[in-house]
Amino acid sequence: MNFAWMLYRRLAEAFPHEFKLVYGRDVMQLGEDVVEDIAKRHGAAGLIRLIADIAIRVLLEYLSEMRRDMRYAWRGLIKSPGFALVGIISMGLGMGLTTVVFNSKWQVISRDLPAAANARRLVMPEKPVSYYYIEQYRDQKSLFTGVAAFQTGIPFNVTFQGDGNARPERVFGQLVSADYFSVLGVQPQRGRMLSPGLDKPGDAPEVVISDRFWRNRLNSSSDAVGQTLRLNGQPATIVGITPKNFNGALSLNPSELFVPVTAPAALAPELGNEVVHQRNAKEFLAMICLAPGVTTESAEAALDAITRHLDEQDPSAPVRADQSRRVTLLSAGSMVPLPRKLKRVVVGFYVALMGLIMIIACMNLANMLLARGANRRREWAIRLAVGASRFRLVRQMMSEGILLSLLGGIAGFALAYFISMLGSQFMLPTAVPMESDYTLDWSAAVFVFALAVVSGIAFSLAPALRATKGDMTPALKEGSVLQLPGYLRFGLRNLLMVAQVTGSLMLLLITGFLVMGISQVSSIQTKFDAHTMYLLSIDPVRDGYVPEKAQALFEKLPEQLKTVGAVRSVALAAQAPFAIKDEDGTIQLTAEDSRGASRVQISAVEETVGAGYFAALSEPMLAGREFVELDQRTSADGSKTLPVVLNESAARGFFGNGNAIGGRLRDDQQSYQVVGVVHDLRNGIGISQSVIYLPLTQRNFARPPADGMTIMVRSDAGTDVLSGIRREIAFLDPNLTIFNVRTLSDHLELSRSAERFAVNTYGGIGVFGLVLAAIGLAGVTSYAVAQRRKEIGVRMALGARKGQVLGLVLREGAALVCAGTVLGLLGAFGAAKLLSAVTNILVDAFKVGTADPRLLVGAPLLLATLAMLACYLPARRAAQIDPLTAIREE
């Protein structure tokens, strides 16, 4: 009983101050009166009930006070609508942007592959390997529960059953090993998935379709399973449908068809040349499900050792002396697989970005609350004097901050929703369709709510403590000197202002670097009117052509098209001109001197182009010649030397300032001879990428890339040659599918849309940052000036002129702005360096951006002007008041 009584007393003391003041003694007294009786009548159960009753009541009293605080705060905000509006806009902008970043980036990075039960245990090596290697990996039963092989982004020309006359549709899918679905842990929605027990080489071709394919293209037909589709002209039976939302591994490029690797080459040209049995055909990605308890690190080390061993056993592979890792594992169970190292960087970048935006927004809130607190010191003093506790006042001020923050959260969620609606309409123009899910879900709502509460509490606590700190009695006395906090070099107010300028400048500069960098790097100027060039794609192999027939077609196609009136030149290429190539499109090349000894080794971007390509682009050769029809007949099987054209950067890289023509290069499989050099054609991401142009060969004709073979047709301005071209192609073969028809101008416009999107996004963030900074600076300075109203009055009563007073305020403001500017510049450069060091995607953008004087001078100047204006306006207002009024005010 003694313990219960002690507990009761403790809890009675925990009641809120105001309740305790009125009823504390009574609760204690009554407790004392009844505790014995309760123990006697009800025993331990009664005592527990007594304690539970008071514990719940303490909580209820706090909640009730909180509700009253909120109501009070609400009334306060309604009374000062300007303050409320600015606060809500500021917090709304901050939280809206943070939510957009969280939703579009963070979630995409961390979201699990839908419908895959094993998502958390899936890893995949970054680089493709041969099927043979995957079979060897599969033997490591103690490490892996399964290893599947797949190729993604494979186009199929699909004709539907019974629709004999319909044009085939181009649908993207994956080639997968039979254990693919069991490794991922995906169960069928209907029918069955592929399985090693049922799907053997030589079986009739089968296909698993995605839920989306079934809904959109088969109208959710109930008898879809068992139907036959024609894929690239070959029949394949649908055996199963994947669950909803499942679009294959690497689902950023959604796949709609899953064709087993046992299918014949006629159905999928990627499976030609017995690619499954070739030990050195590194064309498959491995999807690995780790055994329980196996870490990614240990799996990576084991795979690295196995791969090294296999490489060494392979007589055809070149000897590699390097000791660096050959296998890097990605976490394949997420929407966007990232290597662990990069994941940390990307996560870090977004956390920093979100943090920066939120800190600026929250600083605003803190500043505004500080200013408001300073104006209400007399009110606080009176309330303290009549018995309110400091804790209660602090809570009341914080309620205002939290309420503002919550209202800001609602505004922010609305903003995020609006931005995500815009974002979901945005499509990236990639060869293989790409999509990201931008819709906001409940986790984004939870995120905003948590963010609002945490930032509301965190950033209203300091102003609340500050406003109620110290001896408040002077604030009560009529006409007495208000005890102002002394001028502190590192006082909260000054720190806030410096932090505000630093944060805003950093945000402005980093986004500025990106905007300037990306827009400069990605601008392309063609040497002719880009409207006069048409780009079309065909893929005869997927229309059922055998390689020889395809080659014959491509040989006569340019000549045939040139017969169309107004056509000036025709060229073929494996990719559209000015294409953006990432690291996957580069090859390692070594330059040889005349004796065959190696000299320089660099990696260059590889582009495959046909005869007359540069002439069609009005690009003169700097030296040598460009490709002719004869070059296209060479077979690229390693036995012959291939002619190549280099761009200026590559020529300089390999051969210095010497003559590159006739120079020899080689890589693992092939040797090359330079026949020509052209200018650097800017492709939109790098200024000086080394590019090696390879001629189109039989291999390309037999197996065109995912976006087909591109035909470039240039015509006279103002003429429509498209119908003529279509007629000529139909004349050659009416069954050929023509797709991706657009002008070069449209193509460039589309292909830069990602950059434009980035520029708009970062520009938007920068502008929001600027708006926030302006609001915040105005808040800080008006607070500072409000605190000094009386001082200014005294100074002016003693004879100070307006100019002197203004000078005083502005001088102090300028010192703080300077400090903030220096810190902001250093911070922005530091961040740019750090980001460039960890990811090469942004290197060029930052290189151009950080060297732009307009930005380096303009941004700090703009911000400093804003800051000084924010200092000047309230100072002028203060200097205009009658000194007597200012002195009498207190």
Place this chain on the structure above:
Amino acid sequence: MTDTDYQRFIPLKAHWFHIMLSLAGGEQHGYGIMQEVLNRTTGKVRLWPATLYGSIKRLIEAELIEESDERPAPELDDARRRYYRLTKLGSCVLDAECDRLQELVRTIRVKQAMVTE
């Protein structure tokens, strides 16, 4: 006093009803209220101390009861304690609640009679 003034309190919360009912006989302190309720309900309803004062606080805020400055005869007075009494509004609300409950009981009786017949 208009009808709507006290209608908004109807139906009364059980604790509030018991406290107000025990104040119907005159001023009473917290301990007295608790004992009265306990006795009246033959031990079935116990107002636990914190709940009792939490309810008293809210009843005072709602202006249904008030603190009384009149003390009982000195031999009955407990100097340590504060006394409470019904306000005019409180009396009206209590009357209205009693009417409501009586009406309810009447209805129940009629229904019971119908069932037993």
